[in-house]
Amino acid sequence: MVRRMEIKADTEVYPLYLGSGLLARVGAILREEGLTGKILVVTNPTVGALYLDMAVEALEGAGFDVQTVTIPDGEAYKRLDQLTKVYDAAAVGCLERDSAILALGGGVIGDLAGFAAATYLRGVRLVQVPTSLLAQVDSSIGGKVAVNHREGKNLIGSFYQPSVVLSDLEVLTTLNEREFKTGLAEIIKAGLIGDCTLDAFLRQHSAAVRKRDPEALVEIIARACAFKAQVVAEDVRERGRRAILNYGHTIGHALEAETGYTVYRHGEAVAIGMAAAAAISVALGLATPDLSQTTLEILQLYELPTTIAGIPAERLLARMAWDKKVKDGHPRLVLSPKVGEVVVKEDVPSDVILPVLRRMGAA
Numbered sequence: 001m002v003r004r005m006e007i008k009a010d011t012e013v014y015p016l017y018l019g020s021g022l023l024a025r026v027g028a029i030l031r032e033e034g035l036t037g038k039i040l041v042v043t044n045p046t047v048g049a050l051y052l053d054m055a056v057e058a059l060e061g062a063g064f065d066v067q068t069v070t071i072p073d074g075e076a077y078k079r080l081d082q083l084t085k086v087y088d089a090a091a092v093g094c095l096e097r098d099s100a101i102l103a104l105g106g107g108v109i110g111d112l113a114g115f116a117a118a119t120y121l122r123g124v125r126l127v128q129v130p131t132s133l134l135a136q137v138d139s140s141i142g143g144k145v146a147v148n149h150r151e152g153k154n155l156i157g158s159f160y161q162p163s164v165v166l167s168d169l170e171v172l173t174t175l176n177e178r179e180f181k182t183g184l185a186e187i188i189k190a191g192l193i194g195d196c197t198l199d200a201f202l203r204q205h206s207a208a209v210r211k212r213d214p215e216a217l218v219e220i221i222a223r224a225c226a227f228k229a230q231v232v233a234e235d236v237r238e239r240g241r242r243a244i245l246n247y248g249h250t251i252g253h254a255l256e257a258e259t260g261y262t263v264y265r266h267g268e269a270v271a272i273g274m275a276a277a278a279a280i281s282v283a284l285g286l287a288t289p290d291l292s293q294t295t296l297e298i299l300q301l302y303e304l305p306t307t308i309a310g311i312p313a314e315r316l317l318a319r320m321a322w323d324k325k326v327k328d329g330h331p332r333l334v335l336s337p338k339v340g341e342v343v344v345k346e347d348v349p350s351d352v353i354l355p356v357l358r359r360m361g362a363a
């Protein structure tokens with residue numbers, strides 16, 4: 001059961017392979033896709049201990065000249081000094097223009113290795129092998145690559161499309177429950193804002209999804225990727241439509257930042273953000289109250305959080321204003337009139353937002 005999807009970006013098209021047991025075949029697949037020669041695998045100790053040997057064996061078995069570099073695990077290491085390690089390994093390993101950097105890990109490794117691929121020798125080929133659910137449905141496709149700066153997340157980055165994405169469902173078996181659910185939040189988002197069939201599937205098959213049944217996973221991952229790919233294809237450099245993917249993210253980012261990135265996983269914050277976005281849509285009269293109800297139901301079905309524990313609403317609003325400021329000074333929220341649709345609203349009044357946040361438990 002292997003799916004091969006084509007992802008469009010600008011004039012390029014790249015393949016996304018999705019299925020069980022793909023990591024053991026990564027070398028053969030990359031050769032089929034025309035890659036040869038040197039490949040630098042970037043991973044972290046957690047993922048590396050589980051999957052690096054398998055990846056290296058599969059690549060060497062297919063004739064690749066493989067080097068590896070390991071970055072410490074965690075968002076805190078998605079930064080310039082760790083990127084230097086990748087450049088050092090690329091230089092020592094004599095990577096050439098047609099060589100590849102392969103990101104083996106979650107979104108942190110994917111973003112960092114992706115930025116290295118975009119910049120080393122002004123661009124070598126990038127292979128994304130996402131191992132977290134979030135990376136499989138979100139960060140590995142769409143071409144955003146970045147590292148963090150102490151002043152903010154993802155401040156140093158670029159748009160750079162991979163040559164191949166390979167998502168192996170088997171690696172998801174070792175992902176802990178919290179990380180699995182953070183990925184599910186992004187899949188739920190795709191259902192709520194764009195793909196009603198995905199939304200219905202998630203509601204009907206929650207037991208199979210929660211058990212990580214491969215057939216259920218392949219269905220929801222493929223649908224979420226197809227939705228993201230279609231939105232990205234319309235707006236590769238995020239000048240307009242791509243912003244809809246930020247549904248739940250403005251409030252989510254505010255929560256993450258306000259709690260120092262230590263309380264919520266990204267998907268948990270986005271889940272709360274989606275509950276808030278639905279409630280704001282209702283409060284503005286854009287949506288009927290069932291939107292809030294339906295949103296809460298699906299988030300609770302997957303045991304994702306939907307309340308804000310005691311964080312001052314005013315502080316969240318101030319954080320949201322900062323998030324908006326970087327998007328040209330206009331207060332902007334992605335809202336939803338009904339499941340499967342979104343609208344971007346400028347100037348949502350704070351006297352609508354604050355009571356919603358307080359009803360959700362904010363101080």
Ligand SMILES: NC(=O)c1ccc[n+]([C@@H]2O[C@H](COP(=O)([O-])OP(=O)(O)OC[C@H]3O[C@@H](n4cnc5c(N)ncnc54)[C@H](O)[C@@H]3O)[C@@H](O)[C@H]2O)c1
Nearest residue numbers: 046073106107108109131132134135138139144171174175
């Ligand atoms: N580029 C984009 O478009 C985009 C989109 C969304 C998120 N992101 C970025 O992605 C990052 C978050 O990604 P994430 O949630 O994958 O976090 P992560 O990369 O930190 O991975 C989460 C944890 O799971 C572990 N892990 C990963 N795969 C595993 C596996 N198969 N088995 C066991 N453990 C495994 C990791 O080592 C880590 O400890 C953030 O830096 C965010 O900015 C980028």
